Structure formats: structure tokens, C-alpha cells
Amino acid sequence: MDLLTPGTGLIFWQLLIFGTLFVVLSKYAWKPITQSLKEREKFIEDSLDSAKRAEEELINLQNKNEQLLSEARKEREKILSEAKKLSTSMKEEAKDNAKEMADKIISDAKKVIESEKNNAMNDVKNTVAELSIDIAEMVIKKDLSKDSSQKKYVEDLIKEIKD
Amino acid sequence: MNSKIMNHKNFLYIYIVLFISFFSFNSYTAYSADANDNNKLDIGGMIMHHILDDYQYEITHGVVIPLPIILYVENEGLTVFSSSNLFDENHKPLKEGYNGVYYDHGKIYPLDESTSYIDLSITKNVFFLFITAALMLVIFLLVASKYKNKMETPKGIQSLFEPLIIFIKDDIVKPNIGPKYERYLPYMLTLFFFIFFGNVLGLLPAGANLTGNIAITMVLALITFFMTNLSGNMNYWKHIFWTPNVPNIMRIIILPIEIIGVFTKPFSLMLRLFVAITAGHIVLLSFIGMTFIFGSYTVGVMSSLFAVALNIIELLVAGIQAYVFTMFSCVYIGLAVEEEHH
Known part of the structure; x- marks a missing residue:
């Protein structure tokens, strides 16, 4: 068995032993090892992925919460300002209304007074006219030759009117 | 935690020292016996005796296991x-x-x-072939059994070999073969650990020069050769027989080169491992042998120190050669299964 000439026996045994070793190790060692390594790799990857996803979800949730909060805050402000606006406007309106109403009442009252006054005046005028006509009639009907009788008559008339 | 690391370090030192001293002792006894027999130095014979195969397993001189x-x-x-x-x-x-x-x-x-x-x-190398195979079977079946509980963290021997397996899978096989790597992964794992275990066992005291034997490396190279050429796709054969994008005259020149290349690839695999391991053993034994050639304490101390350093380098080479053989096997197969790209 020289250094550079491969021995046939050794070739035979090497083929046999290495072949057997390869077959046995492939089936009972490398296969389960690589398979579980792969599974572990996948497991780690999945875990990392899900952790990342959870984190993202958490951030999303936080963002959503914040958004909701800020929306609520905005809503509150909006409602508040609207209410304020509404209340001021209502006040103004009420004031205006009151004023208008007052004005209207006053003007109505004035109108009524005016018309009442006019009516009264008209009545007075009518009455005066009627009285004058009556007086004139009576004067015309009676003999008004004497001064005393005239005077007495007027006095009677006045008395009559007074009644 | 710190003390644990220190402990490991101490173990490593003790291991290396024991390792070297065993080796030196064996070589010494082997030599001295020879010298007594023949009354002359035969360092070359001692080295060849260690490198070559034999029909008996000589642990040290006189302690012989007949095979x-x-x-x-x-x-x-x-x-x-x-x-x-x-x-x-x-x-x-x-x-x-x-x-x-x-x-x-x-x-x-x-x-x-x-x-x-x-x-x-059953020669010395076949005997070590059995030991290597048995050791691999025990270790990896034990490692595999630890994966039964799938989502557990690696412990003990499992955490020693898992990084190596992942390294071979992700850094040697996957990038060099490409998407179809899973078919070849079992072979590559077996190949890597067989060479690595063989190399390290060869460095152990009284270990046989298994992976530095040309028959062993030849069989490994031939398996890679057949695996490469049997899984070669159209693209691979086209590149050999009708290299694309070159003029016809060039094709005539390239064809023989490509055909030679098909055979030089496994040939280089065979020689590289054989030479690296055998040369390492020869140099190591030469340094130890120098002590006896010069018969001087100074040379003895110096060459022992050199032998220690070399032994550590040899440990490195044991890993590197296993890596290189596996990596080139992957590269060749990767070239054979590569899809056409433009």
C-alpha cells in the first residue's frame, strides 16, 4: 500500500461505510435536525412577524384612540361654541322680539288713542253741531223779542244741555 | 460566568498539553524501538510507517492489535x-x-x-473508518434525538454541533448550490463531518492517517464527481460542449479544456485533502524526529515547541480542509445545477 496507489480494500470499505453512514445519517439525523431547524426558524420568523404586527396594531389602536379623543374634543368645542352662539342669538332675538313687541304695543296704543281721540272729537263736533242746530231751531221757533226772555231761554237751554 | 469561561480555557490548555505529549511519547517509543532493532536512525521509515496503512494497529511499539x-x-x-x-x-x-x-x-x-x-x-485505516463512522453515528443520532422536543433551546452536545450544521447549511451549501440545495444537504453534512472527524482522529495520539489516504479521498471525490455530473442540467452540458457567446473556432479550443475540467475538479479535491493531511503529518513527525537525529536537548525543546505550534495549526487545517472539500463540492454541484441567466 504505497502512498499514491489507492488500495482496493480501502476503496471497498470506504464506499460501503461512507455509503451506509450517509444513508443512516440522512434518514435518522440530518432529516429530523434540518426539519426541526427549519421549523424553529419558521417559528421564530412567525413570532417576530406577529410581534411586529401586534406592535403595529397597538400603534394603530393608540392612533385611533388619540384620533377619537381629539375628535371628541373638537366635537365638544364645537357644541360648546354652538351653544354659546345659540344662546347669544336667542338672547338677541328675545331682546329684539321684546323690543318689537313693545314698540308694536306702544304704536298700537298710540293708534288706538289717536283713533279714540278722533272719534271723541268727531262726537263732540257732531254733538256741538246738533246742539247748535237744536238751539238755533228753538231760537227760531220762540219769540225772541225780549231781552229777558232771551236770556232766560238760553239759561234754560244750557240747563237742558247740562242735563 | 467568568469562572466558567476560565474553566473551559483551562480545560483547553490541559487538553492541548496532553494531546501533544501523548503524540511525542508515541513517536519517541516508536523511534527508540526501531533504533534498538537496527542500530541506526530511520526517521523516514518511522514517518512512512505512520502515514501508510497497515494490517495491524500498533498503538505504541509492542502494543499491537492484530486486525x-x-x-x-x-x-x-x-x-x-x-x-x-x-x-x-x-x-x-x-x-x-x-x-x-x-x-x-x-x-x-x-x-x-x-x-x-x-x-x-480490515486494515488500520478501515479500522479507523469504522471508529469514525461509529463516532459520527453516536454523536449525530444523539444530537438528532434532542430535536424531538422541537421548540426547546439547544443544550449540551446539541449546541456544540447545531452552529456547525447551520454554518454548513447557510454558509456553504445554500449560497454555493442555490435554490435546489436541500437535495444535497445530507451528503454535504455527512461529507463535512466525515472529513472533520477523520482529520481530528488522525491528529489524536495513535490515530491513523485516514483522511490523508488517497483511497479515502478518491472515493469522496468520485462521489462528488458522480453527483455533479449526474445532476448536471442542459445549461451545464451546453457550457461544456457548446460554450455560448463565443466564436466557433474558440469552441474547438474550449471543448477539450472543458472536458479536462470535468475531471480535474474531482482530481483536485482528491489531491488537496490527501496532500494537506499527509503533509501535515509528515512535517509534524519530522519536527519530532529532529530531536533524535540531533540527539540534543536544545533541539529537543525547540522542535517540541514547534511541534506544539504545528499541532495547533493542524487542528485548524483539520477544520479548513473539511470546509474546503465541502465548499468545492458545493461549488461544482452549484455550477452543474445553475439555471441559465442572461
Whole structure:
């Protein structure tokens, strides 16, 4: 068995032993090892992925919460300002209304007074006219030759009117 | 935590020191016995004796495990007998031999020149082949059994080999072969650990030079060769026989180069591992042998220090050669299964 000439026996045994070793190790060692390594790799990857996803979800949730909060805050402000606006406007309106109403009442009252006054005046005028006509009639009907009788008559008339 | 690390470090130191001293001791005893026998220095013989295969497993001089000799003799069938039958009680080879063969310097020859046989003996290297295979089976079946509880963190021996397996998978096989890597992963893992274990066992005291034997590296290279060419796709063969994007005249020149390339690839795999490991052993033994050539304490101390450094480098080489063989196997297969790209 020289250094550079491969021995046939050794070739035979090497083929046999290495072949057997390869077959046995492939089936009972490398296969389960690589398979579980792969599974572990996948497991780690999945875990990392899900952790990342959870984190993202958490951030999303936080963002959503914040958004909701800020929306609520905005809503509150909006409602508040609207209410304020509404209340001021209502006040103004009420004031205006009151004023208008007052004005209207006053003007109505004035109108009524005016018309009442006019009516009264008209009545007075009518009455005066009627009285004058009556007086004139009576004067015309009676003999008004004497001064005393005239005077007495007027006095009677006045008395009559007074009644 | 800190003390634990220190402990590991101490273990490593103790391990290295023991490792080296064993090695030196074995070489020393091997040499001194030889010297007593022949009364002259035969460092070259000692080195070759260590590098080459043998029919017996000599742990140190005098402590010999006889190994079975298996011969398939033509017209006679299988003969099996212990190699101890070829030696007398003083471990000297018998001139008259046994069962028609006699032993001489690590080889057996037929007594009758005309008999032809196939030698399937369990030699020292075959013995170490069995040890390597058994060790791998025990370790990796044990490692695999730890994966039964799938989502557990790696512990003990599992955490020693898992990073290596992941390294081979993700840094050698996957990038070099490409998307179809999973088919070749079992072979590459077996290949890497076989070479690595063989290399390291060879460095151990009394270890055989298994991966520095050309028969072993040849078989490994041939398996890679067949795997490469049997999985070669259209694109691969087109690149060999009708290289695209070159003028026709160039194709005539490229064709023989490509065909030679098909065979030089496994050839380089075979030689690289064989040379790296054998050369490492030769240099290491030469340094130790220097002590006995010069017979001086100064040279002894210096060459021992060199041997220590070399042994550490050899440990590195053990890993590197396993890596390189596996990586080039992946590169060749990767070239064969690569899809056409523009």
C-alpha cells in the first residue's frame, strides 16, 4: 500500500461505510435536525412577524384612540361654541322680539288713542253741531223779542244741555 | 460566568498539553524501538510507517492489535484470518507466511506469484473508518434525538454541533448550490463531518492517517464527481460542449479544456485533502524526529515547541480542509445545477 496507489480494500470499505453512514445519517439525523431547524426558524420568523404586527396594531389602536379623543374634543368645542352662539342669538332675538313687541304695543296704543281721540272729537263736533242746530231751531221757533226772555231761554237751554 | 469561561480555557490548555505529549511519547517509543532493532536512525521509515496503512494497529511499539485479513482468492473464495498469524511471538513477520501470503513492511504478498486475490482486509485505516463512522453515528443520532422536543433551546452536545450544521447549511451549501440545495444537504453534512472527524482522529495520539489516504479521498471525490455530473442540467452540458457567446473556432479550443475540467475538479479535491493531511503529518513527525537525529536537548525543546505550534495549526487545517472539500463540492454541484441567466 504505497502512498499514491489507492488500495482496493480501502476503496471497498470506504464506499460501503461512507455509503451506509450517509444513508443512516440522512434518514435518522440530518432529516429530523434540518426539519426541526427549519421549523424553529419558521417559528421564530412567525413570532417576530406577529410581534411586529401586534406592535403595529397597538400603534394603530393608540392612533385611533388619540384620533377619537381629539375628535371628541373638537366635537365638544364645537357644541360648546354652538351653544354659546345659540344662546347669544336667542338672547338677541328675545331682546329684539321684546323690543318689537313693545314698540308694536306702544304704536298700537298710540293708534288706538289717536283713533279714540278722533272719534271723541268727531262726537263732540257732531254733538256741538246738533246742539247748535237744536238751539238755533228753538231760537227760531220762540219769540225772541225780549231781552229777558232771551236770556232766560238760553239759561234754560244750557240747563237742558247740562242735563 | 467568568469562572466558567476560565474553566473551559483551562480545560483547553490541559487538553492541548496532553494531546501533544501523548503524540511525542508515541513517536519517541516508536523511534527508540526501531533504533534498538537496527542500530541506526530511520526517521523516514518511522514517518512512512505512520502515514501508510497497515494490517495491524500498533498503538505504541509492542502494543499491537492484530486486525483481520480478508482475502478473496480466485477459485477459492473468501479467506479470513487474523494478521497475528503472519508474525512470530516477537512481532517479527514470518518468512513462510500464512495461508499463502507473507507480510513485509506493511504489505502482504502472495507466496505463489501466480495466485491473484482481492484484498478486503480490515486494515488500520478501515479500522479507523469504522471508529469514525461509529463516532459520527453516536454523536449525530444523539444530537438528532434532542430535536424531538422541537421548540426547546439547544443544550449540551446539541449546541456544540447545531452552529456547525447551520454554518454548513447557510454558509456553504445554500449560497454555493442555490435554490435546489436541500437535495444535497445530507451528503454535504455527512461529507463535512466525515472529513472533520477523520482529520481530528488522525491528529489524536495513535490515530491513523485516514483522511490523508488517497483511497479515502478518491472515493469522496468520485462521489462528488458522480453527483455533479449526474445532476448536471442542459445549461451545464451546453457550457461544456457548446460554450455560448463565443466564436466557433474558440469552441474547438474550449471543448477539450472543458472536458479536462470535468475531471480535474474531482482530481483536485482528491489531491488537496490527501496532500494537506499527509503533509501535515509528515512535517509534524519530522519536527519530532529532529530531536533524535540531533540527539540534543536544545533541539529537543525547540522542535517540541514547534511541534506544539504545528499541532495547533493542524487542528485548524483539520477544520479548513473539511470546509474546503465541502465548499468545492458545493461549488461544482452549484455550477452543474445553475439555471441559465442572461
